[in-house]
Amino acid sequence: MSEASQVWAVFADARAALAIGQRWPDAEVFSSEPIESPHGNHAAVRTRVGLAAVVGGVLGGLMGSGLASVTSIWMGLQVGGLPRLAAPAIGIVTFAIAALGAISGVLIVLLVRGRILRLKLEVPEFARHRVADGAVAVMLRVRAEERAQMARELAAAGAEVQVETDS
Amino acid sequence: MPILQATIGKARPVSPNNPNPAVEALDTRRINADLLRPVFQTTRRFWIAAGLLGLVIAWAVAAWAYQIKTGLGVTGINQRVMWAIYIVNFVFWIGISHAGTLISAILRVTNATWRHPITRAAEAITVFALMIGPMFILVDLGRVWLFYWVAPLPNLRDLWPNFRSPLLWDFSCINAYLVGSLTYLYLPMIPDLALVRDSLGNTGWRRHLYRLLALGWVGSARQWVLLEKAISVMAIIIMPLAVSVHTVVSWVFGMTVNPMWHSTIFGPYFVVGAIFSGIAAVIVALYVIRSILKLESYLEALHFNNLGLLLLAFCLLWGYFTFAEYLTVYYGHGEHEMPVFQYKVSGGLAPLFWGMVVGCLLVPLPLLAFRRTRTPLGTTVAALFVLAGMWLERLTIVVGTLSHPRLSFMWHKYRPSWVELSIMAGAFAYFIFLYLIFSKLFPIVAVWEYKEGRKLLARRAIAAGEHPAPSTAARATVTELEAGG
Numbered sequence: 001m002s003e004a005s006q007v008w009a010v011f012a013d014a015r016a017a018l019a020i021g022q023r024w025p026d027a028e029v030f031s032s033e034p035i036e037s038p039h040g041n042h043a044a045v046r047t048r049v050g051l052a053a054v055v056g057g058v059l060g061g062l063m064g065s066g067l068a069s070v071t072s073i074w075m076g077l078q079v080g081g082l083p084r085l086a087a088p089a090i091g092i093v094t095f096a097i098a099a100l101g102a103i104s105g106v107l108i109v110l111l112v113r114g115r116i117l118r119l120k121l122e123v124p125e126f127a128r129h130r131v132a133d134g135a136v137a138v139m140l141r142v143r144a145e146e147r148a149q150m151a152r153e154l155a156a157a158g159a160e161v162q163v164e165t166d167s
Numbered sequence: 168m169p170i171l172q173a174t175i176g177k178a179r180p181v182s183p184n185n186p187n188p189a190v191e192a193l194d195t196r197r198i199n200a201d202l203l204r205p206v207f208q209t210t211r212r213f214w215i216a217a218g219l220l221g222l223v224i225a226w227a228v229a230a231w232a233y234q235i236k237t238g239l240g241v242t243g244i245n246q247r248v249m250w251a252i253y254i255v256n257f258v259f260w261i262g263i264s265h266a267g268t269l270i271s272a273i274l275r276v277t278n279a280t281w282r283h284p285i286t287r288a289a290e291a292i293t294v295f296a297l298m299i300g301p302m303f304i305l306v307d308l309g310r311v312w313l314f315y316w317v318a319p320l321p322n323l324r325d326l327w328p329n330f331r332s333p334l335l336w337d338f339s340c341i342n343a344y345l346v347g348s349l350t351y352l353y354l355p356m357i358p359d360l361a362l363v364r365d366s367l368g369n370t371g372w373r374r375h376l377y378r379l380l381a382l383g384w385v386g387s388a389r390q391w392v393l394l395e396k397a398i399s400v401m402a403i404i405i406m407p408l409a410v411s412v413h414t415v416v417s418w419v420f421g422m423t424v425n426p427m428w429h430s431t432i433f434g435p436y437f438v439v440g441a442i443f444s445g446i447a448a449v450i451v452a453l454y455v456i457r458s459i460l461k462l463e464s465y466l467e468a469l470h471f472n473n474l475g476l477l478l479l480a481f482c483l484l485w486g487y488f489t490f491a492e493y494l495t496v497y498y499g500h501g502e503h504e505m506p507v508f509q510y511k512v513s514g515g516l517a518p519l520f521w522g523m524v525v526g527c528l529l530v531p532l533p534l535l536a537f538r539r540t541r542t543p544l545g546t547t548v549a550a551l552f553v554l555a556g557m558w559l560e561r562l563t564i565v566v567g568t569l570s571h572p573r574l575s576f577m578w579h580k581y582r583p584s585w586v587e588l589s590i591m592a593g594a595f596a597y598f599i600f601l602y603l604i605f606s607k608l609f610p611i612v613a614v615w616e617y618k619e620g621r622k623l624l625a626r627r628a629i630a631a632g633e634h635p636a637p638s639t640a641a642r643a644t645v646t647e648l649e650a651g652g
Contacts, residue, residue, distance in 0.1 A: 032358065082331045096411070117383060
């Protein structure tokens with residue numbers, strides 16, 4: 001079996017790009033505007049962003065309440081008004097740090113699962129310039145013997161297509 | 168690695184039934200060109216404005232340096248009125264910071280399609296206002312180099328942070344809000360930063376800047392799904408955070424047992440005032456951006472109309488809260504409350520108090536109530552009055568009570584000095600300067616969000632039969648997109 005190649009196509013038409021992506025199982029679509037995944041829709045995708053926010057919020061809340069409680073118990077100031085360990089005061093600090101935890105959780109999931117921290121960009125420069133102009137790039141991973149079929153399908157899609165392969 | 172490059176196929180011919188490919192591409196280029204123009208082109212006006220603002224900022228820095236060297240005696244602050252114009256500005260700017268993030272989050276959560284061109288301009292206001300507001304705490308400190316004592320850090324001075332103090336609550340909530348707002352501003356900017364990165368040539372410091380800021384964004388479907396989800400979750404997190412910030416700011420006053428501060432409605436009253444002034448700030452900023460950057464076709468009359476209606480709603484809410492607050496005090500006729508009340512309404516602060524009523528209620532109400540005057544200009548004039556009125560409101564709240572404490576022999580007047588006014592002018596100049604630099608470096612109208620908004624409107628138009636139906640294949644895909652989205 002021949003080795004798989006990565007094939008690039010750049011379309012002026014998002015719909016044609018999506019159609020190609022739907023026909024070819026190992027395809028990824030790139031766009032400068034929000035676009036559907038060719039193999040599923042947004043609502044069905046499990047991003048775990050919400051879960052990360054909840055986990056981050058809980059951890060942040062524990063840290064916040066711990067910081068305020070431990071400090072108040074061990075090194076409390078003798079001032080009038082609220083008791084040394086005052087729930088309303090601790091609650092506010094807990095809330096703020098819980099929010100920070102939730103924000104951190106969201107950021108971490110986005111950066112890691114979205115592969116945004118990678119320095120080497122997945123899309124070659126020629127495609128990125130076209131994407132910036134409104135085109136949609138499609139990356140297909142196909143076997144060498146399928147490349148001719150793939151090229152025919154791309155041509156049939158009718159959009160202006162530039163193809164690059166890495167092998 | 169060998170690279171095979173080939174070009175196959177031709178662009179699909181454009182016809183009335185198939186209006187999409189080339190037309191959309193051209194449209195995209197036009198939108199990119201319009202919205203990225205300020206980033207790529209620097210005019211002489213920009214340098215002149217930056218220079219003038221720089222001068223004002225330099226003057227303010229010199230005034231602050233003079234204050235640090237000489238002491239707080241150069242200000243109008245005294246033993247009785249120890250919080251004056253600096254704290255007024257702190258509260259005012261924290262209020263302004265409710266502009267962007269909260270408004271943008273509310274509009275995002277409620278899926279208001281008209282929000283797309285205004286969100287970034289609004290979110291940037293939040294971040295810059297949050298950078299400037301707390302700066303006044305530093306200015307207000309006589310010995311600014313001891314600022315870190317406020318932070319909840321263990322230390323060797325036998326002075327541990329007091330978590331029961333609203334000042335520490337403020338510190339926690341403002342910092343959390345600043346981090347949240349920065350994140351909320353940055354996340355939707357990533358695709359546009361990548362757009363600028365990919366639209367630039369290979370050289371220059373700008374390319375490195377955008378390459379760094381855009382991280383590894385390539386616009387894959389996976390990244391889009393994650394980003395949109397992250398923005399939605401952030402919008403939910405940021406709303407209670409924003410409300411908490413101004414509530415806690417109000418508690419800095421409300422938790423003291425001072426006349427006309429110790430009020431149960433201070434929290435919501437401050438939040439309503441903050442959103443009120445925040446919307447006004449957004450309107451003014453949008454009008455300036457629209458006029459200077461020639462973005463009339465992006466920031467349309469519709470946006471000013473809708474924001475004007477929001478401002479009108481908060482104008483009425485603010486009026487209601489103010490009336491309730493003052494009526495309750497007047498009817499109670501408390502021994503210690505009435506001197507403050509009279510000082511504000513008919514005493515030394517009366518011109519400022521009635522100026523507040525004019526600015527926040529009497530001028531904006533008729534301007535915003537009628538569609539004929541709810542134009543971009545009319546709304547902006549109303550917003551300017553609101554901003555001035557809300558600043559006066561903060562002044563009457565802070566100075567009114569402090570100058571009339573419970574013991575009458577401690578009553579004292581306050582007059583700001585040139586140092587305080589200079590620093591205040593510098594803060595306003597600094598805000599405009601930051602905004603100017605931001606709109607120079609980054610697209611002030613979110614490009615991808617604007618395009619997304621147009622698509623949504625087009626889909627609705629197709630669904631409503633107001634738009635010519637696309638070809639069969641295209642219609643099938645539109646249906647798929649709708650089912651998925």
